[in-house]
Amino acid sequence: MSNKQRLVLSIIDFLNQSIQDGTIKQDDKESLEVAIQCIGEAFEVDPSDEAQRTRLSVQPATLPSIFDVFLKTREKVASPSSDAASTSASTSAPTVNPSAADKEYAEKAKASGNSYMSSKQYDSAIEAYTRAITLDPTNPVYYSNRAAAYSSKNAHNEAVLDAEKAIEVDSSFVKAYHRLGTASEITALLPLHSAVD
Known part of the structure; x- marks a missing residue:
């Protein structure tokens, strides 16, 4: 489940960043926070757990x-x-x-x-x-x-x-x-x- 948890942590980070940078309207902030919590619980991902974050992070990629x-x-x-x-003739998928x-x-x-x-x-x-x-x-x-x-x-x-x-x-x-x-x-x-x- 580790790869799925990595994806979930990346999604949670993206959603939290969207809240922080104003991408999400203030009216939707609470709903999104609840969704983040539900997603984290469903996949057993706690973004505040530093040990888990270190294990699952894909940084520096986002x-x-x-x-x-x-x-x-x-x-x-x-x-x-x-x-x-x-140029693709020399780099196309091999046909051998x-x-x-x-x-x-x-x-x-x-x-x-x-x-x-x-x-x-x-x-x-x-x-x-x-x-x-x-x-x-x-x-x-x-x-x-x-x-x-x-x-x-x-x-x-x-x-x-x-x-x-x-x-x-x-x-x-x-x-x-x-x-x-x-x-x-x-x-x-x-x-x-x-x-x-």
Whole structure:
């Protein structure tokens, strides 16, 4: 239920922000507060519980930013522009059919990548996931995992590209949207961080 609780916490945060920033009319504030309480209780999410908030938070991403990324990605996939159409030949969803042996070796490469990720050897993980992608470019998990490895080493632009590729391969692969939203959010915030330093 953890992923559902993450979504619920994001919804609650969005609704609370809507109350605070004046998006919701004052007359509707009390009704929305009751709805927030009911939603939280139904899914056993308490936004005032810091331990639970830490466990479930998707920060620095927010529900609106993740949704914006989803909409932009869906628009790209649904109706590519003429520029995108001309470059999509090299980045479109793979049409190859990997052999059973290729898929088996790809899974082994992914397992190696996962092991490297566990020990925070991100460059080695990226190499392993790249081998998996070379063997089986039809599996969105490999692109998504490589996106996670890139994010872990703060290479967020590369993470965005891999998350987008995972979505292109399988638009129903939800984890790729999360990776894309998180990497995009961080990428958008980077100029702000550098300006502060």
